[in-house]
Amino acid sequence: xxxVLIPLAQGCEELExxxxxxxxxxxxxxxxxxxxxxxxxxxxxxxxxxxADTTLAAVEHQVFDMVVLPGGLPGADYLQQDSxxxxxxxxxxxxxxxxxxxxxxxxxxxxxxxxxxKQATSYPGVIEQQPGAGMRFVNAAVVxxxxxxxxxxxxxxxxxxxxxxxxxxxxxxxxxxEQGLQR
Numbered sequence: 001x002x003x004v005l006i007p008l009a010q011g012c013e014e015l016e017x018x019x020x021x022x023x024x025x026x027x028x029x030x031x032x033x034x035x036x037x038x039x040x041x042x043x044x045x046x047x048x049x050x051x052a053d054t055t056l057a058a059v060e061h062q063v064f065d066m067v068v069l070p071g072g073l074p075g076a077d078y079l080q081q082d083s084x085x086x087x088x089x090x091x092x093x094x095x096x097x098x099x100x101x102x103x104x105x106x107x108x109x110x111x112x113x114x115x116x117x118k119q120a121t122s123y124p125g126v127i128e129q130q131p132g133a134g135m136r137f138v139n140a141a142v143v144x145x146x147x148x149x150x151x152x153x154x155x156x157x158x159x160x161x162x163x164x165x166x167x168x169x170x171x172x173x174x175x176x177x178e179q180g181l182q183r
Contacts, residue, residue, distance in 0.1 A: 002168045003030045005064040005088075008052050009079050010036075013072025014044035015154040016102050020068055023161035026177045029168055034059055036082055045072040060084050065168060067092045071103020071123060071153065080108045089114060093147060098167060100149040102160050109148065110135070118145040123153045158183070 004024055008017060017033075024031050035042060035052035042050040067089055069079055079085050089099050089112045101109050106122035107130070109115045115132035121143040122128075128137050141156040142149065142163050149167070151160035158181070166174035 001028075001030045002065045003032065003063075004066045004068060004164075004168065005059060005062075006031060006033045006068050006070065007056055007079060007082075007085055007088075008033050008035055008042045008050060008070070009075040009082075010039075010043055011045050011072055011078065012042065012050075012070045012075030013103055013154060014046055014048040014050060016072065016157045016160075017044065017050060017070040019157040020070065020102075020161045020164065023158065023165055023177060023181075024168070026180065027165040027169055027173045029165065032059060032064075036078060036085075045075065056082070056084055056088075060088055063095065064092060064097065066098040066100060066164065068099075068164065069101040069105035069108055071101070071105040073104055076104035076107060076126075079105060080111050086112045096147065098147045098149065098164075100151075100160070100164055102151040102157060103153045106150045109150070114148055115150075118148055119143050120145065120148070120150040121152050122150060 033052045034056040040052045103123045110132045115135045117134040119136045142151045
């Protein structure tokens with residue numbers, strides 16, 4: 001079964017985290033959410049509480065088909081400061097798998113060197129100030145460049161999650177989930 005890891009940091013953007021998890025699960029993908037520390041209760045950026053499946057320490061050495069970073073602040077800052085997250089992202093790309101980030105989280109990909117020479121997007125003002133080497137900012141809802149996918153923010157979370165689902169499965173699965181959403 002296709003496996004996805006979603007690291008959840010305190011202060012993450014709840015709409016993005018839940019939308020990504022929900023759409024991937026609807027498409028039959030195994031989704032594992034992991035807290036950066038031993039506290040499995042994540043208080044998101046608007047005060048909504050999320051419950052992580054496990055800790056990052058318990059799964060950081062496992063192989064995933066995709067690692068997806070929800071944005072939000074200060075959540076994206078905590079992801080960027082966690083060396084385990086950076087190593088996991090770099091290893092996932094080196095293994096030929098996908099990494100994805102939305103809203104403020106693409107700055108974590110910049111920090112990891114994974115947007116060097118790539119096209120990417122983010123919440124306005126996040127990565128334009130400190131882009132990756134040779135990175136080209138694209139003002140679009142979702143940008144895919146090789147095995148790296150980025151998106152702009154909460155309003156683009158459904159489109160982002162649907163593209164992630166399509167890359168992990170196929171167009172037919174995406175279409176089936178999308179029809180069920182009545183878009």
